[in-house]
Amino acid sequence: MQLPTLHHRKLVLRGVRMRDARAMEQALGENRAWLSPWEATHPLIRPGRFDAKASIRSLLRAAKEGSALPLVMVKDGELVGQLNASQISYGSLSSASLGYWVVEKVAGEGLTTLAVAMASDFLFFETGLHRVEICIRPENTASLRVVEKLGFRYEGLRRRFIHIDGKWADHFCFALVIEEIPRGVLARFEKGAVPPGVAAIPETDWVKARNPLHLPPV
Numbered sequence: 001m002q003l004p005t006l007h008h009r010k011l012v013l014r015g016v017r018m019r020d021a022r023a024m025e026q027a028l029g030e031n032r033a034w035l036s037p038w039e040a041t042h043p044l045i046r047p048g049r050f051d052a053k054a055s056i057r058s059l060l061r062a063a064k065e066g067s068a069l070p071l072v073m074v075k076d077g078e079l080v081g082q083l084n085a086s087q088i089s090y091g092s093l094s095s096a097s098l099g100y101w102v103v104e105k106v107a108g109e110g111l112t113t114l115a116v117a118m119a120s121d122f123l124f125f126e127t128g129l130h131r132v133e134i135c136i137r138p139e140n141t142a143s144l145r146v147v148e149k150l151g152f153r154y155e156g157l158r159r160r161f162i163h164i165d166g167k168w169a170d171h172f173c174f175a176l177v178i179e180e181i182p183r184g185v186l187a188r189f190e191k192g193a194v195p196p197g198v199a200a201i202p203e204t205d206w207v208k209a210r211n212p213l214h215l216p217p218v
Protein backbone atom coordinates (compact mmCIF):
# COMPACT_ATOMS: atom_id res chain seq x y z
CA MET A 1 0.00 0.00 0.00
CA GLN A 2 1.26 3.50 -0.88
CA LEU A 3 1.67 5.42 2.39
CA PRO A 4 0.18 8.93 2.23
CA THR A 5 1.35 12.25 3.61
CA LEU A 6 -1.65 14.15 4.94
CA HIS A 7 -1.59 17.72 6.28
CA HIS A 8 -4.11 19.44 8.46
CA ARG A 9 -3.34 22.63 10.39
CA LYS A 10 -0.30 21.88 12.60
CA LEU A 11 -0.48 18.11 12.08
CA VAL A 12 1.36 16.07 9.48
CA LEU A 13 0.22 12.46 9.29
CA ARG A 14 2.58 10.47 7.12
CA GLY A 15 3.87 6.99 6.49
CA VAL A 16 6.46 5.71 8.94
CA ARG A 17 10.03 5.52 7.59
CA MET A 18 13.08 3.52 8.66
CA ARG A 19 14.77 6.79 9.58
CA ASP A 20 12.05 7.46 12.20
CA ALA A 21 13.58 4.69 14.35
CA ARG A 22 15.69 6.93 16.58
CA ALA A 23 12.92 9.51 17.18
CA MET A 24 10.40 6.74 17.87
CA GLU A 25 12.73 5.00 20.32
CA GLN A 26 13.27 8.31 22.11
CA ALA A 27 9.55 9.17 22.23
CA LEU A 28 8.64 5.73 23.55
CA GLY A 29 11.55 5.66 26.00
CA GLU A 30 10.71 9.08 27.48
CA ASN A 31 7.00 8.20 27.77
CA ARG A 32 7.19 4.70 29.32
CA ALA A 33 4.97 5.45 32.31
CA TRP A 34 2.45 7.28 30.12
CA LEU A 35 2.17 4.58 27.46
CA SER A 36 2.81 1.20 29.06
CA PRO A 37 -0.65 0.79 30.71
CA TRP A 38 -2.15 0.84 27.19
CA GLU A 39 0.44 -1.10 25.24
CA ALA A 40 -0.38 -4.36 23.49
CA THR A 41 1.80 -7.20 24.75
CA HIS A 42 2.42 -10.77 23.61
CA PRO A 43 0.79 -13.38 25.88
CA LEU A 44 3.78 -15.75 25.62
CA ILE A 45 6.78 -13.43 25.28
CA ARG A 46 8.08 -11.17 28.04
CA PRO A 47 8.62 -7.66 26.70
CA GLY A 48 12.31 -7.01 26.05
CA ARG A 49 14.01 -3.81 24.95
CA PHE A 50 11.96 -2.09 22.26
CA ASP A 51 13.63 -2.44 18.86
CA ALA A 52 12.27 0.44 16.77
CA LYS A 53 14.03 -0.64 13.59
CA ALA A 54 12.57 -4.16 13.79
CA SER A 55 9.13 -2.74 14.60
CA ILE A 56 9.20 -0.30 11.65
CA ARG A 57 10.53 -3.02 9.33
CA SER A 58 7.64 -5.29 10.27
CA LEU A 59 5.10 -2.44 9.87
CA LEU A 60 6.48 -1.60 6.42
CA ARG A 61 6.32 -5.28 5.42
CA ALA A 62 2.66 -5.40 6.50
CA ALA A 63 2.00 -2.18 4.56
CA LYS A 64 3.58 -3.67 1.45
CA GLU A 65 1.32 -6.71 1.80
CA GLY A 66 -1.66 -4.36 2.17
CA SER A 67 -2.61 -5.45 5.69
CA ALA A 68 -1.48 -2.26 7.50
CA LEU A 69 -1.34 1.50 7.20
CA PRO A 70 1.46 2.57 9.58
CA LEU A 71 1.50 6.34 10.10
CA VAL A 72 3.28 8.77 12.40
CA MET A 73 2.03 12.10 13.72
CA VAL A 74 4.48 14.96 13.27
CA LYS A 75 4.10 18.42 14.80
CA ASP A 76 6.59 21.24 14.16
CA GLY A 77 8.92 18.68 12.58
CA GLU A 78 8.90 16.40 15.65
CA LEU A 79 7.54 12.87 15.75
CA VAL A 80 4.90 13.06 18.51
CA GLY A 81 2.83 9.93 17.98
CA GLN A 82 1.85 6.95 15.93
CA LEU A 83 -1.37 5.78 14.33
CA ASN A 84 -1.55 2.30 12.86
CA ALA A 85 -4.37 0.79 10.88
CA SER A 86 -3.96 -2.95 11.17
CA GLN A 87 -5.88 -6.10 10.27
CA ILE A 88 -6.83 -4.46 7.00
CA SER A 89 -9.02 -6.84 5.07
CA TYR A 90 -10.64 -6.44 1.69
CA GLY A 91 -13.52 -8.10 -0.16
CA SER A 92 -16.64 -8.95 1.79
CA LEU A 93 -15.27 -7.51 5.08
CA SER A 94 -13.25 -4.47 3.85
CA SER A 95 -12.40 -3.34 7.34
CA ALA A 96 -9.49 -2.01 9.42
CA SER A 97 -8.71 -1.53 13.08
CA LEU A 98 -6.99 1.63 14.43
CA GLY A 99 -4.50 1.99 17.27
CA TYR A 100 -2.69 5.15 18.37
CA TRP A 101 -0.61 7.03 20.92
CA VAL A 102 0.90 10.47 21.42
CA VAL A 103 3.68 11.68 23.70
CA GLU A 104 2.38 13.11 26.95
CA LYS A 105 3.56 16.66 26.28
CA VAL A 106 1.12 17.07 23.34
CA ALA A 107 -1.85 15.29 24.98
CA GLY A 108 -5.04 17.30 24.84
CA GLU A 109 -4.09 19.28 21.71
CA GLY A 110 -6.55 17.31 19.61
CA LEU A 111 -3.87 15.71 17.43
CA THR A 112 -5.11 12.13 17.78
CA THR A 113 -8.71 13.12 17.12
CA LEU A 114 -7.60 14.83 13.90
CA ALA A 115 -5.30 11.93 12.97
CA VAL A 116 -8.05 9.33 13.46
CA ALA A 117 -10.42 11.40 11.30
CA MET A 118 -7.81 11.87 8.56
CA ALA A 119 -6.68 8.22 8.55
CA SER A 120 -10.29 7.00 8.53
CA ASP A 121 -11.10 9.22 5.55
CA PHE A 122 -8.03 7.90 3.74
CA LEU A 123 -9.08 4.30 4.43
CA PHE A 124 -12.67 4.94 3.32
CA PHE A 125 -12.14 7.17 0.31
CA GLU A 126 -8.67 6.27 -1.00
CA THR A 127 -8.31 2.63 0.01
CA GLY A 128 -11.96 1.77 -0.54
CA LEU A 129 -12.63 0.19 2.85
CA HIS A 130 -16.15 -0.05 4.19
CA ARG A 131 -15.58 -0.08 7.95
CA VAL A 132 -13.10 1.31 10.47
CA GLU A 133 -13.00 -0.01 14.03
CA ILE A 134 -11.43 1.19 17.27
CA CYS A 135 -11.33 -0.92 20.44
CA ILE A 136 -10.57 0.72 23.78
CA ARG A 137 -10.08 -0.44 27.36
CA PRO A 138 -12.89 0.78 29.65
CA GLU A 139 -10.31 2.58 31.85
CA ASN A 140 -8.99 4.67 28.96
CA THR A 141 -11.05 7.82 29.41
CA ALA A 142 -8.90 9.89 27.02
CA SER A 143 -9.25 7.42 24.16
CA LEU A 144 -12.99 7.04 24.81
CA ARG A 145 -13.24 10.80 24.30
CA VAL A 146 -11.54 10.49 20.90
CA VAL A 147 -14.25 8.13 19.58
CA GLU A 148 -16.98 10.16 21.27
CA LYS A 149 -15.79 13.42 19.66
CA LEU A 150 -15.68 11.77 16.22
CA GLY A 151 -18.98 9.91 16.58
CA PHE A 152 -17.72 6.36 16.20
CA ARG A 153 -20.73 4.17 16.95
CA TYR A 154 -20.60 1.89 20.01
CA GLU A 155 -20.75 -1.74 18.94
CA GLY A 156 -20.22 -3.64 22.16
CA LEU A 157 -18.04 -5.12 24.85
CA ARG A 158 -15.46 -7.76 23.94
CA ARG A 159 -14.33 -9.71 26.97
CA ARG A 160 -10.62 -10.36 27.52
CA PHE A 161 -10.13 -9.26 23.93
CA ILE A 162 -6.54 -7.93 23.62
CA HIS A 163 -3.43 -8.66 25.68
CA ILE A 164 -2.49 -5.28 27.15
CA ASP A 165 0.30 -4.48 29.60
CA GLY A 166 0.70 -8.17 30.50
CA LYS A 167 -2.90 -9.33 30.78
CA TRP A 168 -6.02 -10.04 28.73
CA ALA A 169 -8.17 -6.93 28.85
CA ASP A 170 -11.82 -6.23 28.10
CA HIS A 171 -12.45 -3.69 25.35
CA PHE A 172 -15.31 -1.49 24.27
CA CYS A 173 -15.49 -1.54 20.46
CA PHE A 174 -16.62 1.29 18.20
CA ALA A 175 -16.90 1.52 14.42
CA LEU A 176 -18.00 3.61 11.48
CA VAL A 177 -19.13 2.36 8.09
CA ILE A 178 -18.79 4.57 5.05
CA GLU A 179 -22.55 5.06 4.62
CA GLU A 180 -22.58 6.91 7.97
CA ILE A 181 -20.11 9.57 6.84
CA PRO A 182 -20.74 10.34 3.14
CA ARG A 183 -18.74 13.61 3.39
CA GLY A 184 -16.01 12.17 5.59
CA VAL A 185 -15.17 11.88 9.26
CA LEU A 186 -13.01 15.03 9.38
CA ALA A 187 -15.57 17.25 7.62
CA ARG A 188 -18.36 16.03 9.89
CA PHE A 189 -16.25 16.67 13.01
CA GLU A 190 -15.13 20.11 11.92
CA LYS A 191 -18.65 21.17 10.99
CA GLY A 192 -19.79 20.18 14.49
CA ALA A 193 -22.20 17.73 12.86
CA VAL A 194 -21.33 14.60 14.85
CA PRO A 195 -24.61 13.06 16.05
CA PRO A 196 -24.73 13.06 19.85
CA GLY A 197 -24.82 9.85 21.83
CA VAL A 198 -23.67 7.36 19.19
CA ALA A 199 -20.58 6.42 21.21
CA ALA A 200 -22.55 6.09 24.45
CA ILE A 201 -21.86 2.88 26.34
CA PRO A 202 -24.94 1.29 27.94
CA GLU A 203 -24.81 1.00 31.72
CA THR A 204 -25.21 -2.80 31.42
CA ASP A 205 -21.87 -3.00 29.60
CA TRP A 206 -20.18 -0.76 32.19
CA VAL A 207 -21.48 -3.10 34.89
CA LYS A 208 -20.12 -6.15 33.02
CA ALA A 209 -16.76 -4.46 32.43
CA ARG A 210 -16.46 -3.65 36.15
CA ASN A 211 -16.81 -7.36 36.95
CA PRO A 212 -14.21 -9.84 35.67
CA LEU A 213 -15.45 -12.52 33.33
CA HIS A 214 -16.44 -15.58 35.35
CA LEU A 215 -13.85 -18.26 34.60
CA PRO A 216 -13.96 -21.92 35.66
CA PRO A 217 -11.38 -22.92 38.29
CA VAL A 218 -8.17 -24.34 36.80
Ligand SMILES: CC(C)(COP(=O)(O)OP(=O)(O)OC[C@H]1O[C@@H](n2cnc3c(N)ncnc32)[C@H](O)[C@@H]1OP(=O)(O)O)[C@@H](O)C(=O)NCCC(=O)NCCS
Nearest residue numbers: 038100101102107108109110111112113136142143145146
Ligand atom coordinates in the same frame (compact mmCIF):
# COMPACT_ATOMS: atom_id res chain seq x y z
C1 LIG B 1 -5.62 8.42 24.02
C2 LIG B 1 -4.68 9.43 23.40
C3 LIG B 1 -4.03 8.83 22.15
C4 LIG B 1 -5.48 10.70 23.04
O1 LIG B 1 -4.63 11.55 22.30
P1 LIG B 1 -4.76 13.16 22.28
O2 LIG B 1 -3.95 13.62 21.13
O3 LIG B 1 -4.46 13.71 23.59
O4 LIG B 1 -6.31 13.33 21.95
P2 LIG B 1 -7.19 14.65 22.18
O5 LIG B 1 -6.30 15.84 22.27
O6 LIG B 1 -8.26 14.63 21.19
O7 LIG B 1 -7.79 14.45 23.65
C5 LIG B 1 -8.65 13.39 23.97
C6 LIG B 1 -9.02 13.47 25.44
O8 LIG B 1 -7.85 13.21 26.23
C7 LIG B 1 -8.06 13.83 27.54
N1 LIG B 1 -6.88 14.63 27.85
C8 LIG B 1 -6.61 15.91 27.49
N2 LIG B 1 -5.41 16.27 28.00
C9 LIG B 1 -4.93 15.22 28.68
C10 LIG B 1 -3.74 14.99 29.43
N3 LIG B 1 -2.81 15.92 29.56
N4 LIG B 1 -3.58 13.77 29.99
C11 LIG B 1 -4.51 12.81 29.87
N5 LIG B 1 -5.66 12.98 29.16
C12 LIG B 1 -5.87 14.17 28.59
C13 LIG B 1 -9.30 14.68 27.43
O9 LIG B 1 -10.38 13.93 28.00
C14 LIG B 1 -9.48 14.82 25.94
O10 LIG B 1 -10.82 15.02 25.57
P3 LIG B 1 -11.37 16.55 25.42
O11 LIG B 1 -10.82 17.07 24.14
O12 LIG B 1 -12.82 16.40 25.44
O13 LIG B 1 -10.82 17.33 26.60
C15 LIG B 1 -3.54 9.83 24.39
O14 LIG B 1 -4.13 10.15 25.63
C16 LIG B 1 -2.49 8.74 24.60
O15 LIG B 1 -1.55 8.62 23.82
N6 LIG B 1 -2.67 7.92 25.65
C17 LIG B 1 -1.75 6.81 25.91
C18 LIG B 1 -1.82 5.73 24.84
C19 LIG B 1 -3.24 5.30 24.58
O16 LIG B 1 -4.08 5.28 25.45
N7 LIG B 1 -3.52 4.92 23.33
C20 LIG B 1 -4.86 4.51 22.91
C21 LIG B 1 -5.14 3.09 23.19
S1 LIG B 1 -6.82 2.69 22.71
